[in-house]
Amino acid sequence: MQQPALKIQSLNHYYGKGVLQKQTLLDINLEIGAGEFVIITGQSGSGKTTLLSLIGGLRSVQSGSIQFLGQELSGASQQKLTKLRRQIGYIFQSHNLLGFLTAQQNVQMAAQVNNNISMQAARSRSQTILQAVGLGDRLNYYPENLSGGQKQRIAIARALVNQPKLVLADEPTASLDSTSGRAVVELMQHLAQEQMCTIVMVTHDNRILDVADRIIHMEDGRLSYNNSLTPARLSRQFESNT
Numbered sequence: 001m002q003q004p005a006l007k008i009q010s011l012n013h014y015y016g017k018g019v020l021q022k023q024t025l026l027d028i029n030l031e032i033g034a035g036e037f038v039i040i041t042g043q044s045g046s047g048k049t050t051l052l053s054l055i056g057g058l059r060s061v062q063s064g065s066i067q068f069l070g071q072e073l074s075g076a077s078q079q080k081l082t083k084l085r086r087q088i089g090y091i092f093q094s095h096n097l098l099g100f101l102t103a104q105q106n107v108q109m110a111a112q113v114n115n116n117i118s119m120q121a122a123r124s125r126s127q128t129i130l131q132a133v134g135l136g137d138r139l140n141y142y143p144e145n146l147s148g149g150q151k152q153r154i155a156i157a158r159a160l161v162n163q164p165k166l167v168l169a170d171e172p173t174a175s176l177d178s179t180s181g182r183a184v185v186e187l188m189q190h191l192a193q194e195q196m197c198t199i200v201m202v203t204h205d206n207r208i209l210d211v212a213d214r215i216i217h218m219e220d221g222r223l224s225y226n227n228s229l230t231p232a233r234l235s236r237q238f239e240s241n242t
């Protein structure tokens with residue numbers, strides 16, 4: 001069987017110390033396949049962002065195990081975590097673009113930070129990916145002159161420019177109207193399929209759930225159900241069988 005992109009076993013997480021300690025994640029067990037698009041839903045405070053940040057190597061694993069492409073995150077050195085993070089693209093609700101850089105410079109900088117590639121190659125790669133997200137005519141625009149949906153598309157381009165194996169997205173459509181939100185997730189779905197990239201997305205946005213292969217629900221720090229047959233998965237299975 002193909003190695004899963006993510007394998008999470010007996011994961012627990014706590015905030016605070018002593019009598020103030022509070023358990024936020026309880027015995028999470030989960031496998032996510034390569035190229036799978038998984039959406040995590042759940043009420044505010046149920047632990048979604050904590051889980052995402054642990055998967056992304058942005059927090060230390062306290063108890064249990066997370067394997068990303070067979071590599072253990074628990075107890076990993078900073079050097080190893082930095083290397084693993086380079087294979088992950090992050091997209092957050094606030095796109096965190098740098099206002100003094102153009103669309104193209106924002107993406108190019110990500111390409112240059114993560115790779116030992118020439119400035120020329122980084123420029124060309126950032127132009128190509130911005131064209132792919134439909135912003136070929138906005139390369140030299142500053143974020144303040146672009147719409148929310150366009151800024152989020154730059155954030156997607158930035159997350160995907162290094163062809164990561166995994167994209168983690170936390171509420172990427174929260175600040176968008178429904179049309180732009182839908183366009184943004186469909187674009188992620190499309191690009192990720194092209195690059196065989198796994199996506200784990202946290203969202204409260206019920207209008208976009210159908211793009212996922214699997215929807216995972218969290219409740220009070222636990223996975224409460226694991227629905228594996230979404231319409232997107234059924235149609236992908238159908239396409240691969242025909």
Ligand SMILES: Nc1ncnc2c1ncn2[C@@H]1O[C@H](COP(=O)(O)OP(=O)(O)OP(=O)(O)O)[C@@H](O)[C@H]1O
Binds near residue numbers: 042045046050051
């Ligand atoms: N840095 C922190 N220190 C202490 N407690 C925290 C910290 N971050 C989160 N928590 C608590 O852990 C629990 C889970 O938070 P988390 O942000 O993971 O939930 P969430 O499901 O992503 O919520 P939301 O949908 O509101 O973003 C909450 O009770 C929260 O108050």
